[in-house]
Amino acid sequence: DGGITQSPKYLFRKEGQNVTLSCEQNLNHDAMYWYRQDPGQGLRLIYYSQIVNDFQKGDIAEGYSVSREKKESFPLTVTSAQKNPTAFYLCASTTDHGQGRVDGYTFGSGTRLTVV
Amino acid sequence: DQQVKQNSPSLSVQEGRISILNCDYTNSMFDYFLWYKKYPAEGPTFLISISSIKDKNEDGRFTVFLNKSAKHLSLHIVPSQPGDSAVYFCAAAFNTGKLIFGQGTTLQVKP
Numbered sequence: 215d216g217g218i219t220q221s222p223k224y225l226f227r228k229e230g231q232n233v234t235l236s237c238e239q240n241l242n243h244d245a246m247y248w249y250r251q252d253p254g255q256g257l258r259l260i261y262y263s264q265i266v267n268d269f270q271k272g273d274i275a276e277g278y279s280v281s282r283e284k285k286e287s288f289p290l291t292v293t294s295a296q297k298n299p300t301a302f303y304l305c306a307s308t309t310d311h312g313q314g315r316v317d318g319y320t321f322g323s324g325t326r327l328t329v330v
Numbered sequence: 331d332q333q334v335k336q337n338s339p340s341l342s343v344q345e346g347r348i349s350i351l352n353c354d355y356t357n358s359m360f361d362y363f364l365w366y367k368k369y370p371a372e373g374p375t376f377l378i379s380i381s382s383i384k385d386k387n388e389d390g391r392f393t394v395f396l397n398k399s400a401k402h403l404s405l406h407i408v409p410s411q412p413g414d415s416a417v418y419f420c421a422a423a424f425n426t427g428k429l430i431f432g433q434g435t436t437l438q439v440k441p
Contacts, residue, residue: 218373249431254339256419256433257374304373319429321373 216241220305220322227292227299227329235290235325237305244309246288247319250274251302260303263288292327300329333357334422336432344440349407351435353420356401360422364429365394365405368417377418378405410439 218239227233237246245264249257259272263282277296282288288307292299303326306319335354343349353363361382366374380387380394380403387394393406407414420432 220373223371247429254433256336257431259428259430262428302371306373319374319376321375323373324371326371 218305218307218320218322220303220325223323223325225325225327227327229329230294232291232293233327235292235303235305235327237288237290237322238286239288239305239307239320239322240286241307241320242285242309243307243320244285245307246282247306247308248272248278248280248288248290249304249306251304251324257304260290299327302326332433334420334430334432336420336435338435339433340436340438342438342440343410345412346409349405349410349414349437349439351405351407351418351420351437353403353405353432354401355403355422357422358398358401359424361425362423363394363396363403364421364423365392366419366421366431367414368419368434374419407437410437412439412441415439 221236247262248260251257258274260278261280263269266285269280269282279291302324304324305322308319333356364379365377367377368374378389378392378394380396385396396403415438417434417436419434421429423429
Protein backbone atom coordinates (compact mmCIF):
# COMPACT_ATOMS: atom_id res chain seq x y z
CA ASP A 215 0.00 0.00 0.00
CA GLY A 216 1.21 3.49 -0.81
CA GLY A 217 1.60 6.08 1.86
CA ILE A 218 3.85 8.21 4.01
CA THR A 219 5.79 6.77 6.91
CA GLN A 220 7.10 8.92 9.72
CA SER A 221 9.42 7.51 12.30
CA PRO A 222 9.75 7.33 15.18
CA LYS A 223 6.26 8.02 16.53
CA TYR A 224 7.67 9.33 19.82
CA LEU A 225 11.07 10.92 20.28
CA PHE A 226 12.80 12.35 23.30
CA ARG A 227 15.71 14.74 23.02
CA LYS A 228 17.99 16.30 25.55
CA GLU A 229 18.50 20.03 25.39
CA GLY A 230 21.41 20.96 23.15
CA GLN A 231 21.13 17.90 20.96
CA ASN A 232 20.22 17.70 17.30
CA VAL A 233 17.65 15.12 16.29
CA THR A 234 16.44 13.94 12.87
CA LEU A 235 12.87 12.97 12.05
CA SER A 236 12.34 10.58 9.18
CA CYS A 237 9.73 10.91 6.43
CA GLU A 238 9.47 8.41 3.59
CA GLN A 239 6.79 8.17 0.89
CA ASN A 240 6.16 5.61 -1.84
CA LEU A 241 3.44 7.58 -3.60
CA ASN A 242 5.78 8.94 -6.27
CA HIS A 243 4.87 12.44 -5.12
CA ASP A 244 7.13 15.28 -6.17
CA ALA A 245 6.38 17.72 -3.36
CA MET A 246 6.96 17.10 0.33
CA TYR A 247 6.29 19.29 3.35
CA TRP A 248 7.02 19.50 7.06
CA TYR A 249 4.52 21.04 9.45
CA ARG A 250 4.54 21.58 13.16
CA GLN A 251 1.41 21.45 15.29
CA ASP A 252 1.11 23.33 18.57
CA PRO A 253 -2.06 23.72 20.64
CA GLY A 254 -4.12 26.67 19.46
CA GLN A 255 -1.84 27.42 16.52
CA GLY A 256 -2.86 24.91 13.95
CA LEU A 257 -0.32 23.59 11.47
CA ARG A 258 2.61 25.80 10.61
CA LEU A 259 4.88 25.17 7.64
CA ILE A 260 8.55 24.59 8.44
CA TYR A 261 10.10 23.58 5.11
CA TYR A 262 8.91 22.26 1.78
CA SER A 263 10.44 20.71 -1.29
CA GLN A 264 8.85 20.59 -4.72
CA ILE A 265 11.63 18.67 -6.42
CA VAL A 266 14.67 16.62 -5.54
CA ASN A 267 17.72 18.61 -4.41
CA ASP A 268 15.65 21.74 -3.86
CA PHE A 269 13.76 23.01 -0.83
CA GLN A 270 12.31 26.24 0.49
CA LYS A 271 11.83 27.75 3.92
CA GLY A 272 8.34 27.89 5.28
CA ASP A 273 6.99 30.25 7.91
CA ILE A 274 8.97 28.92 10.88
CA ALA A 275 12.22 27.50 9.44
CA GLU A 276 14.58 28.89 12.10
CA GLY A 277 16.28 26.12 14.04
CA TYR A 278 15.43 23.45 11.47
CA SER A 279 17.20 21.96 8.47
CA VAL A 280 16.15 19.55 5.73
CA SER A 281 17.56 17.63 2.79
CA ARG A 282 15.97 16.15 -0.30
CA GLU A 283 18.49 13.79 -1.86
CA LYS A 284 15.88 11.30 -2.97
CA LYS A 285 12.33 11.77 -4.18
CA GLU A 286 11.04 9.38 -1.53
CA SER A 287 12.72 10.93 1.48
CA PHE A 288 12.55 14.31 3.21
CA PRO A 289 14.21 14.15 6.66
CA LEU A 290 13.88 17.04 9.09
CA THR A 291 16.63 17.89 11.58
CA VAL A 292 15.65 19.80 14.68
CA THR A 293 18.80 21.57 15.77
CA SER A 294 19.82 22.88 19.16
CA ALA A 295 19.08 26.36 17.82
CA GLN A 296 15.35 25.64 17.88
CA LYS A 297 14.20 27.30 21.10
CA ASN A 298 10.95 25.45 21.61
CA PRO A 299 11.15 22.12 19.80
CA THR A 300 8.57 20.18 21.79
CA ALA A 301 5.68 19.68 19.35
CA PHE A 302 3.90 17.27 17.05
CA TYR A 303 5.60 17.14 13.64
CA LEU A 304 3.76 16.18 10.49
CA CYS A 305 5.16 15.31 7.10
CA ALA A 306 3.03 15.51 3.97
CA SER A 307 3.34 15.00 0.24
CA THR A 308 1.39 15.81 -2.87
CA THR A 309 1.71 15.36 -6.56
CA ASP A 310 -0.37 18.43 -7.30
CA HIS A 311 1.74 21.51 -7.33
CA GLY A 312 1.51 24.21 -9.91
CA GLN A 313 -0.80 22.05 -11.96
CA GLY A 314 -3.96 23.96 -11.30
CA ARG A 315 -5.75 21.57 -8.98
CA VAL A 316 -5.13 20.80 -5.37
CA ASP A 317 -6.94 17.76 -4.03
CA GLY A 318 -5.04 17.80 -0.84
CA TYR A 319 -2.00 16.46 0.79
CA THR A 320 -1.33 12.98 2.10
CA PHE A 321 -0.08 13.20 5.65
CA GLY A 322 2.01 10.87 7.72
CA SER A 323 0.92 9.85 11.19
CA GLY A 324 3.29 12.29 12.86
CA THR A 325 6.17 12.30 15.34
CA ARG A 326 5.78 13.63 18.86
CA LEU A 327 9.06 15.24 19.89
CA THR A 328 9.66 16.04 23.55
CA VAL A 329 12.68 17.84 24.91
CA VAL A 330 13.70 16.54 28.32
CA ASP B 331 -0.15 37.72 10.27
CA GLN B 332 -2.55 34.80 10.03
CA GLN B 333 -4.02 34.49 6.56
CA VAL B 334 -6.46 31.74 7.47
CA LYS B 335 -8.41 31.97 10.70
CA GLN B 336 -10.77 29.67 12.52
CA ASN B 337 -12.11 31.82 15.31
CA SER B 338 -14.03 29.11 17.15
CA PRO B 339 -11.69 26.75 19.00
CA SER B 340 -14.49 24.32 19.76
CA LEU B 341 -18.02 23.33 18.81
CA SER B 342 -20.43 20.91 20.41
CA VAL B 343 -23.53 19.54 18.65
CA GLN B 344 -26.06 16.79 19.21
CA GLU B 345 -25.95 13.67 17.09
CA GLY B 346 -28.19 14.00 14.04
CA ARG B 347 -28.06 17.79 13.99
CA ILE B 348 -26.04 20.01 11.67
CA SER B 349 -22.46 20.99 12.45
CA ILE B 350 -21.23 24.24 10.92
CA LEU B 351 -17.54 25.02 11.05
CA ASN B 352 -16.37 28.43 9.93
CA CYS B 353 -13.20 29.81 8.42
CA ASP B 354 -12.11 33.29 7.34
CA TYR B 355 -9.23 34.27 5.12
CA THR B 356 -7.52 37.50 4.18
CA ASN B 357 -5.85 36.85 0.82
CA SER B 358 -8.23 37.10 -2.12
CA MET B 359 -5.68 35.38 -4.39
CA PHE B 360 -6.12 31.91 -2.90
CA ASP B 361 -7.08 29.40 -5.60
CA TYR B 362 -8.43 26.55 -3.50
CA PHE B 363 -9.78 25.90 -0.05
CA LEU B 364 -9.75 22.58 1.74
CA TRP B 365 -10.98 20.98 4.91
CA TYR B 366 -9.07 18.35 6.86
CA LYS B 367 -10.09 16.18 9.77
CA LYS B 368 -7.61 15.15 12.43
CA TYR B 369 -7.74 12.68 15.30
CA PRO B 370 -5.24 12.95 18.19
CA ALA B 371 -1.75 11.62 17.44
CA GLU B 372 -2.62 11.06 13.79
CA GLY B 373 -2.04 12.96 10.58
CA PRO B 374 -4.88 15.02 9.07
CA THR B 375 -7.02 13.40 6.41
CA PHE B 376 -8.46 15.27 3.47
CA LEU B 377 -12.22 15.81 3.57
CA ILE B 378 -13.36 18.13 0.83
CA SER B 379 -12.11 21.03 -1.25
CA ILE B 380 -13.55 23.87 -3.28
CA SER B 381 -12.13 25.93 -6.10
CA SER B 382 -12.22 29.71 -5.74
CA ILE B 383 -14.44 29.91 -8.83
CA LYS B 384 -17.22 27.93 -7.16
CA ASP B 385 -19.48 28.71 -4.24
CA LYS B 386 -20.50 25.22 -3.17
CA ASN B 387 -19.18 21.67 -3.23
CA GLU B 388 -20.95 18.67 -1.79
CA ASP B 389 -19.72 15.17 -0.93
CA GLY B 390 -22.14 12.99 0.98
CA ARG B 391 -22.77 14.48 4.41
CA PHE B 392 -20.17 17.20 3.87
CA THR B 393 -20.80 20.47 2.06
CA VAL B 394 -18.41 23.38 1.78
CA PHE B 395 -19.70 26.87 1.01
CA LEU B 396 -17.49 29.70 -0.20
CA ASN B 397 -18.42 33.38 0.05
CA LYS B 398 -15.67 35.23 -1.76
CA SER B 399 -17.00 38.71 -1.10
CA ALA B 400 -16.89 38.02 2.63
CA LYS B 401 -13.69 35.93 2.39
CA HIS B 402 -15.46 33.25 4.35
CA LEU B 403 -16.01 29.55 3.97
CA SER B 404 -17.88 27.03 6.01
CA LEU B 405 -18.15 23.28 6.31
CA HIS B 406 -21.57 21.78 6.97
CA ILE B 407 -21.90 18.23 8.27
CA VAL B 408 -25.41 16.81 8.08
CA PRO B 409 -26.34 14.72 9.96
CA SER B 410 -23.56 14.84 12.51
CA GLN B 411 -22.36 11.53 13.93
CA PRO B 412 -20.26 10.75 17.03
CA GLY B 413 -17.46 9.53 14.73
CA ASP B 414 -17.21 13.05 13.33
CA SER B 415 -15.74 14.20 16.63
CA ALA B 416 -12.26 15.45 15.75
CA VAL B 417 -10.27 18.59 15.05
CA TYR B 418 -11.17 20.20 11.73
CA PHE B 419 -8.64 22.34 9.90
CA CYS B 420 -9.47 24.80 7.18
CA ALA B 421 -6.69 25.37 4.63
CA ALA B 422 -6.14 27.67 1.69
CA ALA B 423 -3.86 27.11 -1.27
CA PHE B 424 -2.36 28.84 -4.24
CA ASN B 425 -1.80 26.95 -7.46
CA THR B 426 1.77 26.35 -6.30
CA GLY B 427 0.35 23.79 -3.92
CA LYS B 428 1.53 25.24 -0.63
CA LEU B 429 -1.20 25.00 1.98
CA ILE B 430 -1.83 27.53 4.73
CA PHE B 431 -3.81 26.16 7.65
CA GLY B 432 -6.11 27.71 10.19
CA GLN B 433 -5.81 27.03 13.90
CA GLY B 434 -8.39 24.25 13.91
CA THR B 435 -11.80 23.75 15.52
CA THR B 436 -12.49 20.83 17.82
CA LEU B 437 -15.90 19.32 17.07
CA GLN B 438 -17.65 17.18 19.63
CA VAL B 439 -20.76 15.31 18.55
CA LYS B 440 -22.76 14.09 21.53
CA PRO B 441 -24.83 10.89 21.28
